[in-house]
Amino acid sequence: MLGRIHHVAYIVADIDAGLDRLGATFGLTPAVREVMAEQGVEAVLCGPPGGAVELIRPLDPEGAIARFLESRGEGLHHVAFEVDDLAAALEDLRGRGAELIDERPRPGLGGHLVAFVHPSSAGGVLTELVQAEPGRGH
Numbered sequence: 269m270l271g272r273i274h275h276v277a278y279i280v281a282d283i284d285a286g287l288d289r290l291g292a293t294f295g296l297t298p299a300v301r302e303v304m305a306e307q308g309v310e311a312v313l314c315g316p317p318g319g320a321v322e323l324i325r326p327l328d329p330e331g332a333i334a335r336f337l338e339s340r341g342e343g344l345h346h347v348a349f350e351v352d353d354l355a356a357a358l359e360d361l362r363g364r365g366a367e368l369i370d371e372r373p374r375p376g377l378g379g380h381l382v383a384f385v386h387p388s389s390a391g392g393v394l395t396e397l398v399q400a401e402p403g404r405g406h
Contacts, residue, residue, distance in 0.1 A: 273348065274348040274400065276322070277323075277346045278343060280323050280325055281342060283323050286323045286342075297314060298313070303327065304377065308332075309327055309333050317400075346384070347394075348397070355372070358373070361389075368384070369386050370382070370383035371383075381398070383396070383397050384396050
């Protein structure tokens with residue numbers, strides 16, 4: 269069911285400072301940058317498809333991302349895998365008894381459909397599934 273790794277996401281307090289660090293350290297540059305108000309975040313995807321790094325900054329001081337940043341500090345947030353058919357993947361996971369954060373696909377960064385699997389069903393790691401839209405590199 270899982271395809272290649274789509275991206276690895278990091279929580280940061282300051283996206284521009286994070287971009288400066290990634291640029292200086294790894295030579296990565298932004299490919300997609302969006303404010304996703306409904307999720308209470310600003311996010312930027314850097315690097316090539318399959319090896320991308322996403323930076324996430326909380327916008328809502330009361331939201332889950334802000335709470336994560338406050339309790340754990342900057343660092344790894346989730347790993348995202350590509351899937352061909354997100355709705356089918358979620359149905360398969362439900363059938364296997366996995367705990368899902370998202371019961372159905374929703375819009376994500378760069379116009380892709382995404383859904384999250386609870387860490388309790390994924391070895392303690394928050395896992396995102398991404399249905400990459402044809403013709404979109406990220």
